[in-house]
Amino acid sequence: xxxxxxxxxxxxxxxxxxxxxxxxxxxxxxxxxxxxxxxxxxxxxxxxxxxxxxxxxxxxxxxxxxxxxxxxxxxxxxxxxxxxxxxxxxxxxxxxxxxxxxxxxxxxxxxxxxxxxxxxxxxxxxxxxxxxxxxxxxxxxxxxxxxxxxxxxxxxxxxxxxxxxxxxxxxxxxxxx
Numbered sequence: 001x002x003x004x005x006x007x008x009x010x011x012x013x014x015x016x017x018x019x020x021x022x023x024x025x026x027x028x029x030x031x032x033x034x035x036x037x038x039x040x041x042x043x044x045x046x047x048x049x050x051x052x053x054x055x056x057x058x059x060x061x062x063x064x065x066x067x068x069x070x071x072x073x074x075x076x077x078x079x080x081x082x083x084x085x086x087x088x089x090x091x092x093x094x095x096x097x098x099x100x101x102x103x104x105x106x107x108x109x110x111x112x113x114x115x116x117x118x119x120x121x122x123x124x125x126x127x128x129x130x131x132x133x134x135x136x137x138x139x140x141x142x143x144x145x146x147x148x149x150x151x152x153x154x155x156x157x158x159x160x161x162x163x164x165x166x167x168x169x170x171x172x173x174x175x176x177x
Contacts, residue, residue, distance in 0.1 A: 038174040052158040059161040062149035063170040071177035078134040081166035096156035
């Protein structure tokens, strides 16, 4: 079907995908069309991390994104399995965890100041994980590559993050400003 222009400004004859890649750039779009998702990257991990450190340590969950503009924002979602560790095989155990979201080496959100886990078990770990969740809209400030990760520190007891039964995930979305 040929492309046709009628007197009211309507164009007909163009099918979906009919324009070649790159023929319309963001500079040619009307102002106020920000908020579009430019890219999505994600990571899923099952590798267990076990800690009793009172200093923040990496939980093993991280994901990198390369933003395309200085004004882009990065929307971060995290779902991470956290377990209480029973260090002595006692009937009851608990763990308190300070949990953060970090961009490169900068803490950008205290996800939870103190996750307190309890359980009754004789096994080394409580069978059911608590899912720690973070949702954060970040403004890194410049186009570039950024690595986001979670860290945890013991405030009471021992803990572990993720395993084969309860994987953890992070999704990063670049949002046009």
